[in-house]
Amino acid sequence: MKKGLSVVVGMLIFLVILSIVTPVAVLLFLKPTAEHQQVIEETAYRNIAEQQQLELAPIVPTPYGGAESLINFIYTYNSTVFFVFNLNETPPIPIIVEYFLVFNGEHWVRLCIAKQGDIYIATEEAQQPIYLYIAPSNANVQHYGNPAIMVELSVAPYQNSPNYIVAVTQYGNLIVAQKP
DSSP: OOHHHHHHHHHHHHHHHHHHHHHHHHHHHSSOOOOHHHHHHHHOOOOOOHHHHHHHSSOOOOOTOEOOOSSEEEOOOSSEEEEEEESSOOOOOOEEEEEEEEOOSSEEEEEEEEEEEEEEEEEEOOOOOOEEHHHHGOOEEEEEEEEEEEESSSSOOOOGOOOGGGETTTTTOOEEOOOO
């Protein structure tokens, strides 16, 4: 009789241990790791950034068989840059320029954006820097009949080359200015 009771007690102890170990093991081994969660978050972020970059790449067919982008980022050699809206549409993925980078011949200069009246100015020291939301509603000039946002640069790029002006967006995209 004592032998039969010890088997039952042993079985109860085994079931109690099993009922504790099983849920703990499931929680530990099935929970995604921090690295896995970062990869998932980074993938979504990267996809949005790539879609934003496409908004400034040739995607719209033209009557001449070529393609033009929704928005052009142009440097006009007189210390001004333009964001020209070819179709007068707000881009599907918002483009928010946080600052500009200009190469002055010796080093890269970070230019913050400020607004004075209707004029956007990119300067090294802005009292109250702003982010520039790239949308036709913020257009302050016309560029060959298309609405455009004009930004005056306080630092002229090295040798007036358009490859030395970069707009940095909220997703970290670097958009290089083109010549007109």
